[in-house]
Amino acid sequence: MRADIKIKVCMGPGGIAKGGADVIEAIKKEINSTGKKAMIEKRCSLHQVGCLGFCAKDVLVEVIINGNKTTYEHIKPDMIPRIVKEHLVEGKPVTEWAVGEEYRNFHKKQIKVVLSHCGEIDPEDINAYIAAGGYEAAKKALTSMSPEKVVEVVNASKLRGRGGAGFPTGLKWELSLKIKSEVKYIICNGDEGDPGAFMDRSVMEGDPHSIIEGMIICAKATMSQHGFIYVRAEYPLAVKRLQLAIDQCYEAGLLGKNILGTGCNFDLKIFQGAGAFVCGEATALMRSIEGKRGMPTPKLWRSAVKGLWDKPTVLNNVETFANVPQIILKGADWFRNLGTERSGGTKVFALTGKVKNAGLIEVPLGISLREIIYDIGGGIEGDRKFKAVQTGGPSGGCIPAGFLDIEVDYEPLALAGSIMGSGGMIVLDETDCMVNTAKFFLEFTQAESCGKCTPCRIGTKRLLEILERITSGKGKKGDIELLEELSEDIKATSLCGLGMTAPNPVLSTIKYFRNEYEAHIIDKKCPAAVCKDLIKYFILEKVCKGCGACKRVCPADAIRGIKKKPHRIDSNLCVKCGTCFYACKFKAIMKI
Amino acid sequence: MEKKLEKILKNYVKDECNIISTLQDVQEILGYIPEEAINFLSKKLDIPASRLFGIITFYSQFHLKPRGENIITICRGTACHVNGSERLINRLLIELEIPPGGDTTDDLRFTAEKVNCVGTCSMAPVVIINKRVHGEMTTDKLIKEIKILKGKR
Numbered sequence: 001m002r003a004d005i006k007i008k009v010c011m012g013p014g015g016i017a018k019g020g021a022d023v024i025e026a027i028k029k030e031i032n033s034t035g036k037k038a039m040i041e042k043r044c045s046l047h048q049v050g051c052l053g054f055c056a057k058d059v060l061v062e063v064i065i066n067g068n069k070t071t072y073e074h075i076k077p078d079m080i081p082r083i084v085k086e087h088l089v090e091g092k093p094v095t096e097w098a099v100g101e102e103y104r105n106f107h108k109k110q111i112k113v114v115l116s117h118c119g120e121i122d123p124e125d126i127n128a129y130i131a132a133g134g135y136e137a138a139k140k141a142l143t144s145m146s147p148e149k150v151v152e153v154v155n156a157s158k159l160r161g162r163g164g165a166g167f168p169t170g171l172k173w174e175l176s177l178k179i180k181s182e183v184k185y186i187i188c189n190g191d192e193g194d195p196g197a198f199m200d201r202s203v204m205e206g207d208p209h210s211i212i213e214g215m216i217i218c219a220k221a222t223m224s225q226h227g228f229i230y231v232r233a234e235y236p237l238a239v240k241r242l243q244l245a246i247d248q249c250y251e252a253g254l255l256g257k258n259i260l261g262t263g264c265n266f267d268l269k270i271f272q273g274a275g276a277f278v279c280g281e282a283t284a285l286m287r288s289i290e291g292k293r294g295m296p297t298p299k300l301w302r303s304a305v306k307g308l309w310d311k312p313t314v315l316n317n318v319e320t321f322a323n324v325p326q327i328i329l330k331g332a333d334w335f336r337n338l339g340t341e342r343s344g345g346t347k348v349f350a351l352t353g354k355v356k357n358a359g360l361i362e363v364p365l366g367i368s369l370r371e372i373i374y375d376i377g378g379g380i381e382g383d384r385k386f387k388a389v390q391t392g393g394p395s396g397g398c399i400p401a402g403f404l405d406i407e408v409d410y411e412p413l414a415l416a417g418s419i420m421g422s423g424g425m426i427v428l429d430e431t432d433c434m435v436n437t438a439k440f441f442l443e444f445t446q447a448e449s450c451g452k453c454t455p456c457r458i459g460t461k462r463l464l465e466i467l468e469r470i471t472s473g474k475g476k477k478g479d480i481e482l483l484e485e486l487s488e489d490i491k492a493t494s495l496c497g498l499g500m501t502a503p504n505p506v507l508s509t510i511k512y513f514r515n516e517y518e519a520h521i522i523d524k525k526c527p528a529a530v531c532k533d534l535i536k537y538f539i540l541e542k543v544c545k546g547c548g549a550c551k552r553v554c555p556a557d558a559i560r561g562i563k564k565k566p567h568r569i570d571s572n573l574c575v576k577c578g579t580c581f582y583a584c585k586f587k588a589i590m591k592i
Numbered sequence: 593m594e595k596k597l598e599k600i601l602k603n604y605v606k607d608e609c610n611i612i613s614t615l616q617d618v619q620e621i622l623g624y625i626p627e628e629a630i631n632f633l634s635k636k637l638d639i640p641a642s643r644l645f646g647i648i649t650f651y652s653q654f655h656l657k658p659r660g661e662n663i664i665t666i667c668r669g670t671a672c673h674v675n676g677s678e679r680l681i682n683r684l685l686i687e688l689e690i691p692p693g694g695d696t697t698d699d700l701r702f703t704a705e706k707v708n709c710v711g712t713c714s715m716a717p718v719v720i721i722n723k724r725v726h727g728e729m730t731t732d733k734l735i736k737e738i739k740i741l742k743g744k745r
């Protein structure tokens with residue numbers, strides 16, 4: 001029997017950055033080389049696929065022969081000849097390069113709904129999407145469901161907005177449906193401004209058609225004819241793949257006039273952002289599409305009543321839309337049962353920071369943080385001690401170890417002082433300073449504040465100044481209370497979500513790590529040895545071998561010593577950049 | 593320059609939402625948005641120059657000054673921050689001798705800039721050197737890359 005061979009190469013964000021394209025070239029070259037070509041070419045297909053999830057092990061390559069799948073990790077072009085020869089031609093997988101137990105554990109507790117196609121199909125090929133059941137849901141909604149029925153199903157599924165706030169999606173659509181208007185808009189929010197998050201990017205690049213299909217269904221449900229996908233400037237590949245997908249849809253009659261002969265019209269365009277975090281906020285995003293400065297406007301009306309160009313508008317996140325086709329196809333009950341009582345379905349997270357298995361994961365809502373970090377993430381890098389997990393980006397907070405067993409859902413996370421957010425999950429360990437973390441987020445929000453309202457523009461600046469003072473050893477008694485008071489004021493009086501949530505990182509770190517703040521202010525010490533002005537580098541003479549590695553890398557010429565004799569750091573010259581600390585192979589450099 | 597701008601304007605549909613896209617095209621071709629280009633567009637499109645200026649300064653993607661031949665972008669997202677991106681920036685600024693507050697070397701050979709998140713957080717810290725994404729960056733590797741670029745010419 002002739003074997004059917006499929007090769008899939010991860011070309012998600014991680015795969016591309018680690019040289020996925022070179023791997024694909026190497027495979028092509030190897031397959032086409034004499035001899036092998038005749039043996040396997042006609043039965044072998046090579047696909048680029050979206051993110052396979054376990055980015056820490058990229059480039060990942062899957063080889064599937066007659067349905068038997070072998071996944072290879074850390075693949076480089078020079079490893080390809082051996083895989084082609086032994087596995088493809090001789091049928092013996094190269095087991096030493098295949099993924100192990102860790103890879104299986106990483107996937108064990110995950111359930112893939114939004115990411116079900118991601119890593120399975122070629123995102124640039126509409127036929128691959130259709131072959132996997134794509135556009136069946138759109139067909140069903142367009143031909144056999146009324147708008148009210150679609151809204152009813154989405155309502156019953158308990159799908160909530162994945163952009164962070166968790167507003168029930170069905171309810172939003174219902175509001176829009178009830179408004180009578182000639183022109184209505186649908187917008188997909190692909191701004192993904194939270195730093196440390198790449199869920200939406202992976203979906204836009206890995207499975208663009210699922211978003212378009214979700215939007216077509218939403219168009220039916222709300223009787224809208226125009227749509228926009230707002231994509232962040234930093235994601236050129238997402239723009240390219242979405243545009244390709246849209247073009248293919250127009251060609252296939254899935255977008256445009258009289259879709260699939262049902263009389264429904266829906267036009268879809270991409271709008272590219274230009275680099276402003278606040279544009280992820282609903283009203284700012286609409287002003288940006290209108291060609292203005294992306295500044296939020298007071299919400300006198302819901303967007304469903306007056307949004308883009310003052311017309312009724314539904315705005316949903318990328319992941320929210322990507323869930324919809326499966327809900328229509330598999331039913332509201334199926335989706336609801338995946339999640340918790342309050343929220344249906346799954347959530348995609350970008351698990352990063354000090355965790356062993358960093359990557360893109362999708363878990364059922366209601367799973368515990370501990371399961372995510374220890375079972376899927378494999379625990380903390382270097383088996384150091386866990387300190388906190390940061391969710392919700394600059395609008396969220398830091399959750400300490402005591403809360404590791406809470407359910408991952410909108411309300412429990414809010415109770416713990418953070419928010420669900422869009423899905424960034426950054427793990428911090430004992431070497432991270434919490435005051436510095438709060439300062440980091442305030443630097444971000446202060447820079448990204450659009451400046452329209454005073455509490456946010458000036459308040460975040462003052463918060464940042466106090467934090468800078470504390471981290472440089474100039475903190476005063478009463479600073480903690482001042483931070484708390486100012487934070488509450490900013491939350492209460494800002495115009496948009498950016499200002500209202502900006503103090504969260506400060507408040508949550510004070511709540512759980514007050515002792516670290518006190519150590520900085522009273523003892524003038526940074527317990528995690530992070531804050532530059534409060535630490536000193538020195539060399540342990542007994543451990544130093546005098547190899548000179550530190551001396552060579554020091555940008556300030558602050559290290560003295562003769563070869564093979566212990567070296568010394570001149571603290572007057574030291575700029576505390578930390579380069580030597582990481583250059584020393586003998587762990588002879590200490591910081592306190 | 594006028595010819596290039598005329599060409600861009602040909603694709604411009606007189607519909608407000610295209611201003612941002614038009615400016616993106618201008619920057620793509622000229623590398624930055626010079627004052628003359630703003631005045632030119634303002635006249636041709638009958639939009640006050642102040643409005644264009646307002647849009648350009650609002651979005652971090654737009655630049656009013658010429659940029660270096662080589663562009664080094666260091667990610668300042670959360671994942672990269674906890675994995676030491678601050679160290680990379682400090683070291684890079686020292687290496688390139690860029691004065692505090694600036695981002696481009698005097699000879700216009702290098703621009704060092706920050707970005708909020710590149711979207712490849714699982715390989716933090718991330719640095720983009722002339723559009724190529726490098727993950728798991730260290731100060732050593734970064735300085736090596738810079739030395740190679742410095743040597744080229």
Ligand SMILES: Cc1cc2nc3c(=O)[nH]c(=O)nc-3n(C[C@H](O)[C@H](O)[C@H](O)COP(=O)(O)O)c2cc1C
Binds near residue numbers: 162167
């Ligand atoms: C400052 C700020 C930034 C935001 N950034 C994003 C974003 O990048 N992506 C997103 O989907 N929603 C973002 N949101 C939330 C949106 O305003 C909006 O609630 C969401 O897109 C609605 O979609 P959903 O109901 O599907 O979540 C942001 C909100 C604020 C206040």
Ligand code: FES
Binds near residue numbers: 195196667672673
């Ligand atoms: S935080 Fe640096 S790539 Fe996301």
